Amino acid sequence: MSQPPLLQVNDVRVDFTQGRSPVFQALKGVSLRIDAGETVGLVGESGSGKTTLGRVILGLTEATAGQVLFDGQDITHLSRAARRELARDIQVVFQDPYGSLNPARTIGDTLAEPLLNDATLTRQDIQRRIVEVLERVGMPVDTASRYPNQFSGGQRQRIAIARAVIGKPRLVVCDEPVSALDLSVQAQVLNLLNELQRSMGLAMLFISHDLTVVRHVSHRTVVLYRGDIVEQGSAEQVHHHPQHPYTRALLAAAPVPDPIAQRERRQQFVLARQAMA
Amino acid sequence: MSYVSRLFKRPLAVLALAWLVCLVLGAVLAVHIAPYDPLDQDLLAIKQWPSSEHWLGTDALGRDVLSRVLFGLAPTVAGVLEAVLIASCMGLSLGLTAGYFGGAWDRWVQQYVSLVQSLPNILIMLAVLAVFGQTMLPAMVTLGVLGSAGISRVIRSVTLAVREDLYIAAARICGMSDAYIITRHVVPRVVGPVIVQMSMFAAVSVIVQTGISFLGLGEPPPAPTWGGMIFEASASLNDFPWLLVPSGCVVALTILSFGLLGDSLRDASTEQWSRPSQRRRIQARRAVRPTDLPTGQVLSLRDVVITTGEGEHTRTLVHKVNLDLAPGETLGIVGESGSGKTLTSLSLMGLLPAGTQVASGTLVMGDQVIDLTNEASLSRLRGNTIGMIFQEPMAALDPCFTVGYQLAEVVRLRGSWSEAALQAKVIELLEQVKIPNAKEVAARYPHQISGGMAQRVGIARALASEPQVLLADEPTTALDVTVQAEILELLRSLSQSRHMAVILVTHDWGVVADLCDRAMVLRHGHVLESAQVLDLFQRPQHPYTQALLAANPHSATPGQVLPTVDDALMNLQGVNVQGGSA
Numbered sequence: 114m115s116q117p118p119l120l121q122v123n124d125v126r127v128d129f130t131q132g133r134s135p136v137f138q139a140l141k142g143v144s145l146r147i148d149a150g151e152t153v154g155l156v157g158e159s160g161s162g163k164t165t166l167g168r169v170i171l172g173l174t175e176a177t178a179g180q181v182l183f184d185g186q187d188i189t190h191l192s193r194a195a196r197r198e199l200a201r202d203i204q205v206v207f208q209d210p211y212g213s214l215n216p217a218r219t220i221g222d223t224l225a226e227p228l229l230n231d232a233t234l235t236r237q238d239i240q241r242r243i244v245e246v247l248e249r250v251g252m253p254v255d256t257a258s259r260y261p262n263q264f265s266g267g268q269r270q271r272i273a274i275a276r277a278v279i280g281k282p283r284l285v286v287c288d289e290p291v292s293a294l295d296l297s298v299q300a301q302v303l304n305l306l307n308e309l310q311r312s313m314g315l316a317m318l319f320i321s322h323d324l325t326v327v328r329h330v331s332h333r334t335v336v337l338y339r340g341d342i343v344e345q346g347s348a349e350q351v352h353h354h355p356q357h358p359y360t361r362a363l364l365a366a367a368p369v370p371d372p373i374a375q376r377e378r379r380q381q382f383v384l385a386r387q388a389m390a
Numbered sequence: 391m392s393y394v395s396r397l398f399k400r401p402l403a404v405l406a407l408a409w410l411v412c413l414v415l416g417a418v419l420a421v422h423i424a425p426y427d428p429l430d431q432d433l434l435a436i437k438q439w440p441s442s443e444h445w446l447g448t449d450a451l452g453r454d455v456l457s458r459v460l461f462g463l464a465p466t467v468a469g470v471l472e473a474v475l476i477a478s479c480m481g482l483s484l485g486l487t488a489g490y491f492g493g494a495w496d497r498w499v500q501q502y503v504s505l506v507q508s509l510p511n512i513l514i515m516l517a518v519l520a521v522f523g524q525t526m527l528p529a530m531v532t533l534g535v536l537g538s539a540g541i542s543r544v545i546r547s548v549t550l551a552v553r554e555d556l557y558i559a560a561a562r563i564c565g566m567s568d569a570y571i572i573t574r575h576v577v578p579r580v581v582g583p584v585i586v587q588m589s590m591f592a593a594v595s596v597i598v599q600t601g602i603s604f605l606g607l608g609e610p611p612p613a614p615t616w617g618g619m620i621f622e623a624s625a626s627l628n629d630f631p632w633l634l635v636p637s638g639c640v641v642a643l644t645i646l647s648f649g650l651l652g653d654s655l656r657d658a659s660t661e662q663w664s665r666p667s668q669r670r671r672i673q674a675r676r677a678v679r680p681t682d683l684p685t686g687q688v689l690s691l692r693d694v695v696i697t698t699g700e701g702e703h704t705r706t707l708v709h710k711v712n713l714d715l716a717p718g719e720t721l722g723i724v725g726e727s728g729s730g731k732t733l734t735s736l737s738l739m740g741l742l743p744a745g746t747q748v749a750s751g752t753l754v755m756g757d758q759v760i761d762l763t764n765e766a767s768l769s770r771l772r773g774n775t776i777g778m779i780f781q782e783p784m785a786a787l788d789p790c791f792t793v794g795y796q797l798a799e800v801v802r803l804r805g806s807w808s809e810a811a812l813q814a815k816v817i818e819l820l821e822q823v824k825i826p827n828a829k830e831v832a833a834r835y836p837h838q839i840s841g842g843m844a845q846r847v848g849i850a851r852a853l854a855s856e857p858q859v860l861l862a863d864e865p866t867t868a869l870d871v872t873v874q875a876e877i878l879e880l881l882r883s884l885s886q887s888r889h890m891a892v893i894l895v896t897h898d899w900g901v902v903a904d905l906c907d908r909a910m911v912l913r914h915g916h917v918l919e920s921a922q923v924l925d926l927f928q929r930p931q932h933p934y935t936q937a938l939l940a941a942n943p944h945s946a947t948p949g950q951v952l953p954t955v956d957d958a959l960m961n962l963q964g965v966n967v968q969g970g971s972a
Contacts, residue, residue: 115883144970158870159841171563193567200565213556217578223557227564266727276560295726296897297955301942321416322870329952366875370942372923375903382875 117185118146119316120170125179125189127165139165139342142179149283152310152317154331154348156324156363162340164321169284170318171205172196183284197230206278208289210269214261220272221257227280230333246279250305267298271305278309284316291326303329324364328352336360358388395660396658403654406647411614413644424632426454428461428614437630449619450626451612455636458614462637465609466599466616466644469530473595476534477541484538485545486572486580490553500544506539515598519607527598533598539588548580569824582659589652593645600641614643620800677761680752687754688858688891689738689776690716694751694762696733696742696915707746708733708915715859718889720882722902722923725912726938734893734912735861739778740768755858777852781864783844787836793820793847794832800854819850842873849880853888860885863895878905899942903927911935 122145129137140162147153157163161190168174170181172191181189184192188199204227207213214223224243228234234242247256250271261269270290277285287306291299307330310317321327327348332353336344336359344357355361369375397403416423432452440447446455462904483768488499515529522528553576561571565906602608603617611618616637618794623633680692696708708730715721725731737748740762751762760767772778780786788796797816801807807815813832820828823846836844845865852860862881866874882905885892894906902909903923910920913930918932932938936954946952 117791143904158872171559173559173562197565197567200563203563205560205563207556207560209556213560214558215555215575215579218574222574226561226566229570230565247587273560276564280564287416296899296936297726297941300943300946300952300954304954307951312925329943329946368875368878368898370899370903370939371927375900379875379879379904382872386872 116148118182119149119151120145120147120318121180121182122146122166122170123180123182124337125166125169125181126177127162127169138340140169140176143337143340143342145318145335145342147284147318149316150310150314151333152315152319152331154327154334155318155320155337156322156327157337158322158363160339163322163337164288167205167288167318167320167336167375170255170284171203171286172199175207177288200227200230202282203284204280204282206270206273206277206285206287206290208293210266210273210293211261213273214269216261219258219260223261223272224276226278227276231280240353242279245356246275249278249309250275265298266294267302270294270298270302274302274305274309278313278315281313282315286318286320288320289322292320292321292323299326306330318337323367324352324360325367328330336363361385362389393658397654400654400658402650403658403767406650406654409643409647410651413463414467416460417467420460420463422462424454424457426457428453428458429612430454430457437626437633439632445753447632449622449633450630453612455619455633458619459616459636459640462614462616462619463476465526466596468593469526469599470592472527472530473534473537473598474588474592476531477537477591478584480535480538481541481587482545482584485542486549486576488542489546489549490568490572490576492550492553496546503543504540511536511538515602516607519602523609524610526602529602529608530595530599533595537591537594541584541591544587545580548583551577552579582656585659586652586656589655591646593648593652594658596641596644596648598648617780635916661765677752677759677764679759680754682753684714686716687714688717688719688756690754691734691738691762692752692754694734694737695749696730696737696746696751697749697848698746706749706915708737711912711915711917713910715891715893717858717891718885719908720885720892720894720906722906722909723893723895723912724897724899724902724909726897728914729912730915731895731897731912732863733915735863735893737762738768739772739776739861740765740774749843775856775857776859776861777855777857778861778863779845779848779852781867783841783848783865783868784836786848789845791835792832793834793836793839797832797847798852800851804855815854819854822853822884823847825850840873841869842877845869845873845877846880849877849884854885856888858891860890860892861895862892864897865894866901867896869899880881881905899927909940935957 124142126138126142127139127140129139143162143166145153155163155166165174169176172188176189179189180187183199183203208305214220221243224246225239228239228242238273243257243281244254247254252268252271252275256272264272290306292300294302303326306317309315317330319327319330322335331348334348335342336351336357336376338359344351344355344360349359352364355364362382362385365378365385369378430453432448434452435448436450436452438444438448440877444454444456446459449455449458484499484503488496510806515532518528518532531624558571558575583637599608600617600620603615604621606618606621608617609615619637620634620641623637654843680690683690691711691713694708695706697704697706699705711734713721723731723735733746734743736742737751738753742748748762753760753762755771764766787793794816796818798812801812801815816832817828820831825831825843825846831839831843839847865881866877869877878901881892884890894901896902906923908920908922909926911918911934913934919926919930919935921931926935926941930939940953
C-alpha cells in the first residue's frame with residue numbers, strides 16, 4: 114500500500130446496555146479502510162450496525178473498544194474542542210431530510226454553520242460560499258433566505274448535501290441519503306453525489322440497505338451482518354460474484370422491475386435462504 | 391406570514407395586548423396623567439359615585455379612585471416583571487441545560503425542582519415578608535424562584551425531544567459549541583411553550599400580589615395598591631359596593647389579558663404546522679349503478695374525485711379515477727409521493743385524512759352500489775369485505791395489548807365464540823401467516839416482536855374477517871429487503887389460496903413486478919396507464935411510465951450518470967403528456 118488510508122477503522126466494538134437487560138453488541142470488532150477520494154459502500158439491514166459505525170466515525174457514539182484513525186490521527190475518543198478541528202474534514206448527510214434541517218432557521222443560517230468556526234472567513238466570504246454551493250447542488254440562489262418547510266424532500270436532501278460539502282471536507286458519511294426519497298428523485302441525488310465526489314475528490318462512506326444503490330456510487334462494497342463484516346470487495350465483484358450466503362440472500366431479496374427476471378430471483382432467494390439456514 | 395402578523399389577526403390577542411400596553415403606559419405616566427394625588431383626602435366628598443371630577447368616584451376617605459388605581463399600577467407592573475424575569479431566567483436556564491446535557495446535571499436539577507415544588511409556597515412567602523418587612527420586591531423574587539421550578543420542568547421535557555433531532559447532530563458534527571447549539575437551535579424550538587408558560591405565570595403573579603396586599607402584608611396603607619384597594623372596598627361593601635368595581639375590574643381584566651394572550655401566542659405559534667381538522671360535510675347523493683361495468687368484478691370504482699380545501703381554495707388531488715378488480719387479482723397502484731395513490735385507496739375505506747374529502751365517486755361491490763361521499767355506508771365494508779394492512783406495521787398495533795388480544799378482538803366481532811374456540815381461532819390465524827410458535831407469539835406485546843412479524847400479525851388481523859379484497863398500502867416499505875421478500879411471498883400464497891383480490895399501493899417497481907398481475911400508474915391524481923404487468927414493463931405506453939422505469943438504478947449501467955425522470959421527460963418533449971400538469 115503506497116499511501117496511508119484516509120480513514121482506518123481498527124477492530125471497533127460497540128456494546129449497548131439498556132437498563133438491566135443484557136448487553137447488545139451493535140458492532141463486534143469491525144475493521145475498515147477508506148482511501149482518499151474513494152467511496153466505500155456499507156450495506157446491511159436494520160440491526161446490522163451500519164448506522165452505528167457511521168456514528169462512531171462521526172463521534173456521535175462512543176466506541177467500547179477499538180480505534181478510529183483519520184489521516185493517521187487517533188480520533189476515537191476526542192474532546193469536543195479537538196473534534197471541532199475535524200469538523201471541516203468529516204461531514205455527514207443523514208437519511209431523513211425532514212429532521213436534519215432546523216425548521217426554525219433559514220437555509221442560509223444552516224449552510225453557514227460549518228464555516229463559522231473558521232476565523233479567516235468574513236461574512237461576505239461566507240455569503241459567497243453559500244451562493245456557490247447552492248448553485249453547485251442545483252438550487253436557486255434565493256434558497257438561502259427561505260425556510261426548510263418550503264422545500265420538497267429531494268430539495269432538502271440537496272440542501273443537506275450542500276451543508277456537508279460547503280466546508281470542503283475530505284470525508285462525507287452518507288447515512289441512507291436516498292432511501293426516504295421517491296425513485297425518480299433518488300437518481301438525481303445519486304448523480305449529484307457522484308458528481309461532487311469526482312469533482313471534489315471526496316472520500317465517502319455510503320451507508321445503505323440497497324445493494325443496487327450502493328453499486329452505483331461506491332468503488333468498494335462492505336457487507337455488514339449482525340455487527341460483523343461478512344464480505345468486502347470491489348462493487349462489481351460483490352454484486353456479481355457474492356461469496357457469502359447472506360450477501361446472496363440480500364441480492365436475491367431485492368425485487369427487480371422485470372416480472373420475468375423477478376420470477377428467477379425468487380428461486381434464488383429461496384435457495385440463498387436455505388444456504389444460510 | 392410572520393409570527394407577529396399571525397398574532398395580530400386574532401382580535402382577542404390584540405385587545406389583550408392593548409390592555410397590557412395601556413397598563414405599562416399608565417404605570418410610567420401615572421405622575422403626569424393622574425388627576426389627583428392618590429393620598430389626598432377630601433372628607434367632604436367620600437364614597438362618591440363617578441362624576442366629571444372623579445371619573446371613578448372616591449373612596450371612604452374621599453381619595454380619587456382613578457388616581458389610586460393609576461398609582462397602584464407601578465408596583466403591580468414592577469412586581470410582575472420581577473417575578474416573570476426571575477422565573478424565566480432560572481426556569482429557562484435550568485430546563486434547557488438539564489434537558490440538553492442530561493446525565494448527572496439533569497438528575498441534580500430534577501432533585502432541586504422536586505424539592506422546591508414540595509415546599510409550601512404560601513408559608514415561604516409569609517416568612518420572606520416577615521423577614522424583609524412589608525415590601526413587595528423580595529416577595530416577588532421569591533415567587534419567581536418558586537415558580538421557576540415548574541417552568542423548568544416543562545422546558546426540560548420540550549428540550550429532551552428537540553435534543554434528539556438530526557439537525558442537532560449535524561450542528562455538533564459541524565463543530566458548533568454547546569452554547570451555540572442551545573441558543574440558535576434549541577431556543578427557537580422551545581420558545582412557544584416558554585411564552586405560554588410566562589403569560590400564565592404573569593397572571594399568577596398578579597393574583598399573588600393582589601392577595602398579599604389584600605391581607606395587608608404588602609406595602610402598608612395608605613400607599614395605593616390594588617390588593618389594598620380591594621380590601622378597603624370590601625370594608626364598605628354593604629353601603630357603597632361601587633368601590634369594588636374599579637379595583638376588581640382592573641385585576642380581573644389584567645389576569646384575563648395574560649390568559650388570552652398566552653392562548654393566542656400558542657395558537658399563533660402552532661398554526662404554521664397544524665391544519666384545521668374540520669371535515670367538510672358533503673351531502674351524500676344516492677348511489678347510481680354505473681353503466682360501464684365489466685362483469686365478474688369483485689370491486690369497481692367509478693369517477694373518484696378527491697379534493698382538499700374549500701370554496702375558491704379547492705384543489706383537486708385525484709381526478710376521476712376508475713378501477714376494476716377481478717376476484718383473486720393483484721392490482722398495483724404505482725406512483726410517487728403526491729400522485730394520489732394512497733388517497734385513492736383510502737377513499738374506499740372511508741379513511742381519508744382530515745382536510746381532504748371525496749367530492750364524488752361510486753363503489754360497486756357485487757350487488758352493492760355505494761356513493762363514496764357517504765362514509766357511514768362504508769363502515770359496513772371496512773374490515774369486513776375489505777381488509778387493510780398498513781405501511782408502519784408497529785404503529786398499526788396497539789402497544790398496550792398482546793398480539794393475541796388484538797386478534798381476538800377482531801374475531802369476536804363476527805359471531806359469538808367460546809373462550810377456547812376464540813384462542814384456537816387466534817392461533818389458527820397466526821399459523822396462516824406462517825408465524826412459528828404461534829402460541830408464544832400470541833402472548834407477546836407488539837414491542838417484543840420484529841417489524842416483519844408485526845406485519846404478519848397485521849395481515850392475520852385483516853384476514854380474520856375473511857375479506858374478499860385486501861388493501862395493502864406500501865406494506866413492505868418500512869421493512870428490510872429480506873423480510874420484504876418473505877412478506878411478498880406470504881401475500882402471494884394467501885391471495886392464491888383464498889382467491890382474495892389484493893390492491894397493492896407502492897412506489898417500488900420491483901414489488902410490482904414481483905407480486906402484481908396488473909398495475910395502474912398514477913401521477914398528479916390522473917391515471918396515466920393501466921395494463922397487465924408484462925405489457926407494462928415491456929411496452930410502457932406513457933412517456934412518464936417509460937421515464938420512471940428508466941430512472942430505476944436497477945436498469946442503469948454503473949459508472950454512467952443515472953437517467954432521471956426529468957431528463958427522460960425532457961427528451962420526450964413534443965409528446966402529449968396527458969395529465970402531466972407540472
